[in-house]
Amino acid sequence: MTAPARAAEITVPAVRDLLTRCGLAVPDAVVQLTTATGGASRHTIVIDVESPGLAAQRVVLRAGADAASNTYPLLVEGQLLQAALAAGVPVPRLLAAGDDTGGLGMPFLLLEYVAGETLPKRLRTWPEFTRARQLLARQLGTALGRLHLVSLELVPAEVAAVGDPVAACRDELDLTGQPHPAFEIGLRWLEAHRPPARSAVLTHGDYRLGNLIIGPDGLRAVLDWELSAVADPRLDLGWLCSPSWRFGGQAPVGGIGEYDDLLQAYAEVTGVVVTVAELRWFEVLAVVRWGVLCIRQTTRHLTGSTRSIELAALGRRVCEMEWALMEMLSGARQP
Amino acid sequence: MTGTAPSPPPRSPAPPHDVPAAADLVAAVAEFLGERVLPAVDSELRYLVRVSINGLGVVERELTAGDGPALRHAARLRELGCANDAELAARIRDGTIDAADPQVLKSVRAAVRDKLAIADPRMLPGPGAAGRMPDSSHDRPARSG
Numbered sequence: 001m002t003a004p005a006r007a008a009e010i011t012v013p014a015v016r017d018l019l020t021r022c023g024l025a026v027p028d029a030v031v032q033l034t035t036a037t038g039g040a041s042r043h044t045i046v047i048d049v050e051s052p053g054l055a056a057q058r059v060v061l062r063a064g065a066d067a068a069s070n071t072y073p074l075l076v077e078g079q080l081l082q083a084a085l086a087a088g089v090p091v092p093r094l095l096a097a098g099d100d101t102g103g104l105g106m107p108f109l110l111l112e113y114v115a116g117e118t119l120p121k122r123l124r125t126w127p128e129f130t131r132a133r134q135l136l137a138r139q140l141g142t143a144l145g146r147l148h149l150v151s152l153e154l155v156p157a158e159v160a161a162v163g164d165p166v167a168a169c170r171d172e173l174d175l176t177g178q179p180h181p182a183f184e185i186g187l188r189w190l191e192a193h194r195p196p197a198r199s200a201v202l203t204h205g206d207y208r209l210g211n212l213i214i215g216p217d218g219l220r221a222v223l224d225w226e227l228s229a230v231a232d233p234r235l236d237l238g239w240l241c242s243p244s245w246r247f248g249g250q251a252p253v254g255g256i257g258e259y260d261d262l263l264q265a266y267a268e269v270t271g272v273v274v275t276v277a278e279l280r281w282f283e284v285l286a287v288v289r290w291g292v293l294c295i296r297q298t299t300r301h302l303t304g305s306t307r308s309i310e311l312a313a314l315g316r317r318v319c320e321m322e323w324a325l326m327e328m329l330s331g332a333r334q335p
Numbered sequence: 336m337t338g339t340a341p342s343p344p345p346r347s348p349a350p351p352h353d354v355p356a357a358a359d360l361v362a363a364v365a366e367f368l369g370e371r372v373l374p375a376v377d378s379e380l381r382y383l384v385r386v387s388i389n390g391l392g393v394v395e396r397e398l399t400a401g402d403g404p405a406l407r408h409a410a411r412l413r414e415l416g417c418a419n420d421a422e423l424a425a426r427i428r429d430g431t432i433d434a435a436d437p438q439v440l441k442s443v444r445a446a447v448r449d450k451l452a453i454a455d456p457r458m459l460p461g462p463g464a465a466g467r468m469p470d471s472s473h474d475r476p477a478r479s480g
Binding site for chain 2: 316322330
């Protein structure tokens, strides 16, 4: 988004003061702020710091009041990042975190800046990512496997457990108040074809291209942990391979990689063998779930809570997910 | 300044309005955004301008399609014995309409196809279209973490 709204409290002096207190800048440092993403509640801001006599550095600030947020508290996100890092998942390192009641007046995380590309179309087509494209499916399988091995004892209590993902999806659809016969067909199909359950693990919740920083050498960092939950591990795998996240490509893993590479690497780390046939159910669920989330995003615009052309436009893209769903169910296009 | 792209024949305005018809007016706005605004803005704003142009394209196609899609949809619902989509959705959920019935699938599929023909016709298989799968984020601006 262009010049997304930044909380009034996040000013250059306030950020410089915060960095100084965290030992990341000196009081007369030159600080420049670039808003990367702005939401209704959470802000992501890239900070360039030039302290006299020190090398220039770049860090990332995540900040926002928890009360306005519809996910777990920001400091819990910091704990998740640390748990993921300790498990060997590439994530931005946490440099500092706190409630900062006396300074910014809101919880914050200061994170390492990870350079690289996030735009799926560039990753899929630019020559500089040729090697990354060859490596990515395996790297994604390995990273996800490591995340799924995180002991649930280390997962903060605030991170929700998803019981039945089909029921959760149906509840979300009901919250929109919009009738979608195609999604009802999808939900019935999901009910009728449930695979046997697997033990719940710490999932990322939005594991897909667009939320990954990738360099010429492949995966560098996994971002966007706000949908993290304790749930069936195959939810992450199915979401990653959903037709909704292939960005115009044909290959199942983000339009770039193959099932075998992803699932073999995942099995090598976890010992859990997931088959392509087993994944199909989770891909169908992913298409319905993304469609429902798009309706909810449009509702945010229509109810005036967040007026945005980007959110408004998503509503008319819901039929893309309905179409993908009908194609999958008719078997015309096997995932 | 005027655009140089060949224009489709103008559409008839809905009475009592004058030319341009609503669809042509919307197309003119989209053209302006594409030819003058898009090249003049930074990369972040460019993404939102593209989203805006796409949105106007949806409106133009919906206006041009007239009442054909609505009439076809009413006929489909009648065949299934439902007053509207809300009733159809509720009856699929409670099982009084079988979600696996080929006629139901065919009907719902046709409705989705009609929506998609307006929202993003490039996604439909057929002449001139690859039948591509959804591309859920278009060209979002880069982020950093």
